Structure formats: structure tokens, C-alpha cells
Amino acid sequence: MVRKKVRLQWIVDNAAQKATYKKRVMGLMKKVRDLSILCGVDACVITYNPYHQEPQVWPSDPSLRPNKSLLSLGVGRRMTKPRSGETTNEEQKEGDQNLRIQCLGGRLLEGLESKDLLDLMWAIDN
Amino acid sequence: MVRKKVRLQWIVDNAAQKATYKKRVMGLMKKVRDLSILCGVDACVITYNPYHQEPQVWPSDPSLRPNKSLLSLGVGRRMTKPRSGETTNEEQKEGDQNLRIQCLGGRLLEGLESKDLLDLMWAIDN
DNA sequence: GCAACTATATATAATGG
DNA sequence: TCCATTATATATAGTTG
Numbered sequence: 001m002v003r004k005k006v007r008l009q010w011i012v013d014n015a016a017q018k019a020t021y022k023k024r025v026m027g028l029m030k031k032v033r034d035l036s037i038l039c040g041v042d043a044c045v046i047t048y049n050p051y052h053q054e055p056q057v058w059p060s061d062p063s064l065r066p067n068k069s070l071l072s073l074g075v076g077r078r079m080t081k082p083r084s085g086e087t088t089n090e091e092q093k094e095g096d097q098n099l100r101i102q103c104l105g106g107r108l109l110e111g112l113e114s115k116d117l118l119d120l121m122w123a124i125d126n
Numbered sequence: 127m128v129r130k131k132v133r134l135q136w137i138v139d140n141a142a143q144k145a146t147y148k149k150r151v152m153g154l155m156k157k158v159r160d161l162s163i164l165c166g167v168d169a170c171v172i173t174y175n176p177y178h179q180e181p182q183v184w185p186s187d188p189s190l191r192p193n194k195s196l197l198s199l200g201v202g203r204r205m206t207k208p209r210s211g212e213t214t215n216e217e218q219k220e221g222d223q224n225l226r227i228q229c230l231g232g233r234l235l236e237g238l239e240s241k242d243l244l245d246l247m248w249a250i251d252n
Numbered sequence: 253g254c255a256a257c258t259a260t261a262t263a264t265a266a267t268g269g
Numbered sequence: 270t271c272c273a274t275t276a277t278a279t280a281t282a283g284t285t286g
Contacts (some may be wrong), residue, residue, distance in 0.1 A: 002258085002259065002260050002261060002262095002280080002281050002282040002283070003138065003259060003261095003281090003282050003284080004260085004261090004282060004283070005258065005260085005261065005281045005282090006164070006261085006281085006282065007158060008163055008164065009163065009164070009167075010163065010164065010166050011164050011165060011166075011273085015253075015285095016282090017164070017166070017253090018253085019254090019282090019283095020162070020164055020165060021164075021165040021167065022160045022254095022257085022278085022283080023280080023281060023282085024157070024160070024164070024165070024281080025161065026156065026280095027155075027281075028157050028158060028161060030279095030280090031150070031153065031154050031157060032154060032171065032173075033262095034134060034150070035147070035150045035151065035154060035173065036173075037134055037135065037136065038132070038134065038135070038136065038137050038143070038146055038147075038150070039136075039137060039143050039146060039147040039150070040136050040137075040143070040176070041147065041169070041173055041174050041175070041176055042173070042174040043172065043173040043174065044171070044172045044173075045169070045170070045171045045172075046167040046170045046171075047158075047161065047162075047167055047168070047170075048167050048168040048169065048171065049167070050165070050166070050167055066275095086274085111220070113146050126280055128263080128264050128265040128276065128277045128278060128279095129264090129265050129266045129267080129275085129276060129277065129278090130264070130265060130266070130267070130277085130278090131265090131277085131278065131279085141270080142265090144270090145265090145270090145271090146264085146265080148271095149264060149265085150263085152263095152266080153262090153263055153264075156262095156263090157263095157280095204255085220262080243271085
């Protein structure tokens with residue numbers, strides 16, 4: 001990307017990883033928004049932020065929207081120290097295998113108590 | 127972006143819009159994948175593709191993964207001819223307002239019949 | 253840690269086959 | 270309509286305060 005071409009692999013150094021995450025997540029959200037506007041399509045990104053409890057989502061603030069309902073997707077926290085030994089060729093494959101997406105819950109924005117739905121979805125998931 | 131700086135607004139011309147969609151969706155998927163690999167985070171993009179029935183999702187093929195469960199998120203089709211008169215200042219706001227994300231269903235990859243869960247989620251959603 | 257600041261790597265609009 | 274090309278706009282790694 002810049003002063004040096006980045007190697008597509010897990011960034012071990014914690015500070016560096018966080019810095020990269022922050023920059024890239026911003027860029028990513030912008031890209032989705034652009035795509036959505038330019039092509040008039042619905043789109044959504046969700047990333048599990050290792051530095052916060054809640055996943056980051058675009059579109060950003062569900063509660064500001066006039067929609068009836070919204071599905072809240074929880075993306076499971078990955079096992080610590082993921083995929084340290086990936087080779088370039090195996091990156092995507094490994095990535096997919098290590099990725100665990102879990103249904104943590106869905107909630108309604110109106111009416112229902114979101115906790116109830118989380119519980120229900122959790123039950124479904126198991 | 128390139129031979130000309132693009133205006134961030136709905137692309138009226140159909141061929142141009144499709145071309146742009148195709149390119150950008152590819153770029154977007156790559157970005158999420160990169161983020162996921164570099165920072166070891168779980169991430170997911172979903173776009174509703176106006177040219178196909180099914181939304182495009184990254185990670186791409188859930189069924190290839192060894193995971194216990196996966197939440198399948200359906201993004202609702204936008205009303206036709208969206209936001210033709212947007213001004214630059216209003217773009218994001220309008221975009222958010224026009225965006226309708228619907229809970230279409232979640233399914234388990236193992237055990238349960240996905241149809242059942244679709245129905246359940248639908249019920250929850252309403 | 254964060255918020256600039258660049259120099260480069262990437263993404264992509266327009267074009268041509 | 271799709272693919273390849275290419276010139277330019279963007280994204281961002283490394284650095285600095």
C-alpha cells in the first residue's frame with residue numbers, strides 16, 4: 001500500500017495491528033457507503049472489533065433509521081492467536097476455515113425487548 | 127478515482143452502474159478479506175446484487191466451512207429508482223433513509239431444516 | 253496511544269477490442 | 270456485454286510530533 005508493500009498476513013505486533021485495523025475499517029465503511037450510493041444497492045459490513053465489545057456495523061446507527069426492523073448480526077470472537085503459520089497460498093482457505101461466524105442474536109428496534117430475542121436466537125443457535 | 131473523479135451519487139445509466147457495481151463489489155470483498163487476515167478479526171459484507179436473486183456475501187461459501195452455525199442475513203431489495211434528486215450534502219442521510227434491511231432468516235448448517243428457521247425468524251421480525 | 257503527514261500501493265473510470 | 274489497459278484518484282504503511 002504505501003512506504004512498503006504490506007504482506008497479507010496476521011500482524012503480530014499489537015500496536016501496529018490496532019493502527020492498521022483502525023485505518024482500514026474506516027476505509028472499508030466508506031467503500032460500502034460509496035457502493036451503496038453509486039449503485040443504489042443495499043449493503044452492510046460487520047466487523048468484530050477486538051478492542052470493543054460491540055461489532056462495528058455499517059450502516060452505522062440503526063436507531064436513526066425509519067425502518068421497522070433490523071437484524072443484528074453478531075460475529076463471534078475468533079480464538080486468540082489465530083492462524084500464525086499461514087502461507088500466502090493458503091491465506092484465503094485458512095482464513096475461511098478459521099472464521100467462525102455465530103448467530104448471537106437478532107433484535108427488533110421497536111416493541112420487543114432485545115434481550116429476549118438474544119436469548120431466543122442463542123437457543124436457536126444451539 | 128481515475129480518468130475522472132466520480133461524483134458520489136446514484137449512477138443513472140444502467141450499463142455504467144452495473145460495470146461500476148461489479149468492479150467495486152470485487153474490491154470491497156478483497157478489502158474485507160484483507161482486514162480479516164491482517165488483523166485477525168471476523169468480518170462480513172453483504173450486498174444485495176440487483177442483477178441476481180441472492181445477495182453477495184463474504185466470506186463466500188458458508189457451506190464449505192466447518193463451522194457449527196451461520197447466520198444468513200437477507201438484505202431487502204431497495205425500491206426501484208432510488209434517490210434521483212440527491213444533493214451532495216444529503217447523500218449519506220438519504221442513503222441511510224432509503225436503506226431497508228430486513229431480517230429474512232437465519233439458518234443452521236447442520237441438523238435443523240433451514241426453512242423452519244426462516245419461518246421462525248420471519249415471525250420474530252414481525 | 254493518537255493525529256497529521258507523505259510517499260507509494262491500490263482501486264477504478266474511461267476507453268478500446 | 271465482457272475483458273484488458275491505463276491514467277488517475279484513493280487508501281494507507283511508516284514516520285513524526
